[in-house]
Amino acid sequence: MRVVLTGGGTGGHIYPALAIGREVAEKQPGSALLYIGTTRGLESRIVPEQGIAFEDITITGFRRSLSWDNVRTVMRFVQGVRRSKQLLRKFKPDIVVGTGGYVCGPVVYAASKLGIPTLIHEQNVIPGLTNKFLSRYVDGVAVSFAESAALFNKCPDVVYAGNPCATRVLQANRSKGFESLGLPAETPFVLTVGGSGGAKALNDAIERMVPLLGKLPNAHFVFVTGERFYQTTEAAIKKLLPEGRHNVHVYPYLHNMPEVLAATTLFIGRAGASFLAEITALGIPSILIPSPNVTNNHQEANARSLMDAGAAKMILERDLTGEVLFGAISDIMGEAAQRKSMAQASRGLGMPNAAGTIYNQIIRIIRKR
Template sequence: MRVVLTGGGTGGHIYPALAIGREISEREPGSSLLYIGTSRGLEGRIVPEQGIAFENITITGFRRSLSLENVKTVMRFLKGVSRSKELLRKFKPDVVIGTGGYVCGPVVYAASRLGIPTLIHEQNVLPGLTNKFLSRYVDGVAVSFKESEPHFSKCRNVVYAGNPCATRVLKADRRSGFSSLGFAPDTPFVLIVGGSGGARALNEAFVRMLPLIGKLPDVHFVFVTGERFYRETESAVSAAFQGNSSRVKVLPYIAGMPDVLAASSLYVGRAGASFLAEVTSLGLPSLIVPSPNVTNNHQEANARSLMNAGAADMILERNLSGETLFGGIAAIMGDWKRQQAMASASRSLGMPESASIIYNQIVGLQRKK
């Protein structure tokens, strides 16, 4: 199969595209993949590192208020469509898959005009502007959350497929997770992650809750700060425990995140769609602090979806403090029956077969064409 993948700006759009590409390559060895993105987005660095051919177009997103810049964006979109058509005619794909972010707008639209089968994947409960626009032209839509379906009423082929990033944790190794952290097997620990770039509010709340963790004497804490916050957070933790912080491990990042997630007792952090897909695929209870600094406040909608199912608790950032963070953790880690009930609810939401569902939807689109 010859496949064009597109989507970018953030890892939340890029990693689902790569997961779909990986599933296609495993199902159909010898498939050819081309990723079309922008050099300004993270995809310009991440995709080539995966050994996938990469082509660049120039495009910017629309501003939500009236602006002269939007006129320039329209012109860039039209040029992006023209450039995309050139790339598509040259590559001759069997299907074009968009996973959100403004870069996929001209690419997927160009493909639809050329009669190439097209599919978009929406990661969040509340769709982004680009996917809402493209839904009028594409042949199929895959959604991560059931609640997203009504937003795509203009497209007949809408499939509740989950997030393909959930599939990558199927091979996660719990033992490797414990070992990588230097913990004995089955050590109960809370994994706190502020996202790929870290989150200052979560970092500050974590430091302020340190004097309280003695109330959970058997629980360890693993805090992933992000590179930019690592030094200051690690120093604060070391000072709080006079260098003897055996139950608290501070890391700038974790390379083998699926293994560590699989070993965790509780996830605490943001409500990025791809991360939540992995968490529910593994059946982890969660304490979510959604970022308020995202388009359309979509992380809060993601978090509420899990909370309404009984799989997560939520603290809004405006209510976040050392006390509320510890209180939320203690309410789950201090109640074994509740922890297990949340884990069961989380597992019921997980869709580890997501990539396979999307692959089958793609195959169906090709047959219809």
């Protein structure tokens, strides 16, 4: 099978695309994959590292207010469609799969105009602008949250599939997660991640929380700051840590995140769709601090979905302090029954077969053509 993957800007769009690609490659060895992205997005670095062919187009997103930049964006969209058609005619894919982000707009649109089968995957409860636009042109839509399906009523083939990142994380080696952190197997630890780029508000709350951590001496704390915040955050935490305390670990980035997640007792972080798919597949209780700086405030909707199910606690960023965060942590870590209940609720939301479900949808769409 020949598959074009597209989607980018952030890891939340890139990693689901890569997970779908890996599922195709496993189900059909010898398949050819091509990823089309932009040089400005993280995909230009992440995709080649995975050994997948990469081509780029130039495109920018729309502003939600009146702006001359939108005129330039329309011009870039037309140019992006033209460039995409050239790449698609050369590669001759059986299907084009888009996972959101403005880059997939011209690529998927070009494929539909060329008569190539198309599928988009929506990670969030509230669909992004690009996927809403594309839904009237594509052959199929896969959604991560059941609530999203009704919002794609213009597409004839909508499947509640979950997020394909859930499938990949279940294959992670839990023992290697503990080993990579230098922790004995089964050590309880709290993992805090501010997303692929880090989150200053979360890092600030962590710094203020450090003096309180002695109240939970049996737990370890793993803080992933993001590379741009690492030096200042690590220095601040070191100053606040009492001498001889070794249960706090600070990292700029974790390259083996699936393995670490597989070993995690409690997750704290943003409410990006890929992380939520992974923690629910693994059945990890969580404290979610949705980013307020995302389109349609979709992370709050994502977090509320888990909170309403009893799988997570939610703290809005405007309410986030070191004391509030520590209170939520100590509540969960200090009550085994609550932790177990949240873990069960989390696992109940998980869709570990998401990648396989999307693969089956891909096959069905191709055969219809």
